[in-house]
Amino acid sequence: MGLHADLVARRGSFQVDVALDVDGGETLALLGPNGAGKSTVVDALIGTLELTQGVIAIDGERVDALPPEQRPIGVCFQDDLLFPRLSALENVAFPLRARKVPKAEARRRARALLQRLASAVDPSARPSSMSGGERQRVALARALAPDPRLLVLDEPFSNVDVSARPGMRTLVREVTRTFGGATVLIAHDPLDALTLADRVALLDAGRITQTGTPDEIRAAPASHYAADLVGVNLFVGELRPLGDGAATLRTTDGAITVSPGVAVVSGTRSIASLKPIDVSLHAREPEGSARNVFRGQIVEIADDGDRARVRLATRPPLTAEVTSGSVARMGLRTGGEVWASFKAVEVSLQIEGADSAQPQAGTLGR
Amino acid sequence: MRSRTPLPLWILAGAGVVFVSLPVVALVLRAPWDDIASSLRGAGASEALRLSLVVSLTATALSLLLGVPLAWILARSRIPGRSVLRAIVVLPIVLPPVVGGIGLLAALGRGGVVGQWLYSTFGLQLTFTTWGAILATTFVSMPLVVLATEAGLRSIDRRYEQAASALGASPRYSIRRVVLPMLGPQLAAGAVLAWARALSEFGATITFAGNLAGSTQTLPLAVYETRLSDPGGAIFLSLILVVLSVAVLVAMRDRITQAR
DSSP states (O other): OOEEEEEEEEETTEEEEEEEEEOTTOEEEEEOOTTSSHHHHHHHHHTSSOEEEEEEEETTEEOTTSOGGGSOEEEEBTTBOOOTTSOHHHHHHHHHHHTTOOHHHHHHHHHHHHHHHOTTSOTTOOGGGSOHHHHHHHHHHHHHTTOOSEEEEESTTTTSOGGGHHHHHHHHHHHHHHOOSEEEEEESSHHHHHHHOSEEEEEETTEEEEEEOHHHHHHSOSSHHHHHHHOOEEEEEEEEEOTTSOEEEEETTEEEEEOOSSOOOTTOEEEEEEOGGGOEEESSOOOSSOSEEEEEEEEEEEEOSSEEEEEEOOSSOEEEEEEHHHHHHHTOOTTOEEEEEEOGGGOEEEETTOSOOOGGGSOOOO | OOOOOOHHHHHHHHHHHHHHHHHHHHHHHHSOGGGHHHHHHHTTHHHHHHHHHHHHHHHHHHHHHHHHHHHHHHHHOOOTTHHHHHHHHHHHHHSOHHHHHHHHHHHHSTTSTTHHHHHHHHOOOOTTSHHHHHHHHHHHHHHHHHHHHHHHHHHSOHHHHHHHHHTTOOHHHHIIIIIHHHHHHHHHHHHHHHHHHHHHOOHHHHHHTOOOTTTTOOHHHHHHHHHHHOHHHHHHHHHHHHHHHHHHHHHTTTTTTSOO
16 A cells, blocks of 8 residues: 555656655655756656656556546645635635535535644635745645545745744644655655655655665765765754753753754754764864763764764764764774764754744755 | 936927827817717717627627637647747738738638638628628737737746646646636736727728628728718717727726836
8 A cells, every 4th residue: 555656757858767665654755955856756746747667556556647637646736836816715625626526515625624734824815815834734735635645745845934844844744644645755855854754765866865764864874965965963852941042952862052043942842953064073072162062982983985974872872974084083983982072053953833943944954 | 316307308208298199189179069969970979889899899709719729729739830820820910901801801701712602501691791890800809819818828837737737627627727717817908908909990890891880880980981971970989989998098007008
């Protein structure tokens, strides 16, 4: 059950060649930079682009020969693509009306979905009068309206304000958890992929370079590209404000000092990320301004002769990226002890329920 | 902040305004207002006005009926020779209307290429009938609908149509619920332009349908006929056309008179 796709599709001279298997109830994030072929994969799945060869099956039924309107797929488009001359309610009812569901029933179901996913939106409002976040919520409701067996979420946060993203993330997580079918989440922000998906597939130049759970991929990125993209340090926990504008983020495994940039209430849940390249390693206890200093054992050194990723059993666990030269110079070896430090301001924060967040909190990675 | 405009510009612009508005002002000044009632009656004003409205509105409806699908094909399909097709379709815009009338006679007149057959098979004669006037008017009006609609279609992001089909809409449902509503302003603009052109149509109509009071004599034709025998009546008929034209301008106000 779920989605089984093994497809080759071509647009101009660009070709994607990917295999995706997603179980019912599972969310697979397809993560890649712009130009990796994400939208080509989406178009092939929903049928607006014909396959060059391959198979798409949903719950065991081939759909690749069907026109788009006959595929049991709900799509939440990048840039929402709400129909501008229809109200929020009419937009959500659209997939039902298109499938000949009687008007009254379509409207009833659309109203219930709007109530659940976008209760702040006036059902009679036109898309142009809504905020980006509201539009995306309506688009999500529209995708779910026809009770699809595959849900495709194409960068659902792209037009959502940084301040509205945490709420939208929470909503997407709730929707994908309760949705019984397979979900494919297209993402270019690693944080979205790592926090919302059960599994992540990395797409680069039209091919999938690695597939695994978020933890597997973060722990062992198979390429430089993957390391840059997803090899971030992630911390999930609660904030405790410190007197000077900084705050402590307590995770279940240690705490770090962060710089939220806004006043935070004690106990606010937050996701923080830190690039490995921002973590410095030291043979002795470092002196300086860095507020986060940890000591721990080296678990693993992945050295490709140019750069090395060093995994540390600190609390919380950290991954640092240093040059291969530093590894030799400092005499780093697996099992050895080392000091690690990073500045509070290097940590990007996603604060749930916050009105604003740090500007850099929107995108991570590269 | 006021920008300073050089004096010669003011003078030339003023001359332009006078040149354009003087004929209209002159019509008002020269109209024999004292016997307006008898003049209008003598010139058959109400008959001509009724016919003008019937012909121009029917021609506009026909232009939309045929022009919108044509615009769709031109904007959306990938048929070969599309630019040639577009040139053929918009030819009546540049063609002198009298040439259009001659062409219509050759095609649909009683002895015409198709008209001969229509007459011998169905006993159908279009020349010198109101339908003839409507066809001649449609001939010159439809291209304006095609151009406006095609431009509108091209400005619509095609992803909306793809989204509609991915959300379960058949092509027909997508056109009805998504594309046509988005096309509304351009359709309206095309319709008003076509209507304006239809109201002022003269050459093709008089050539193909003749100038018969009560069946093909629209306002412009009536003006033409009465201008020698009853100059005062011709002026009143002209003023009716001026009023109708102003109505068109009002309907189009955002598009023509308020350039942005």
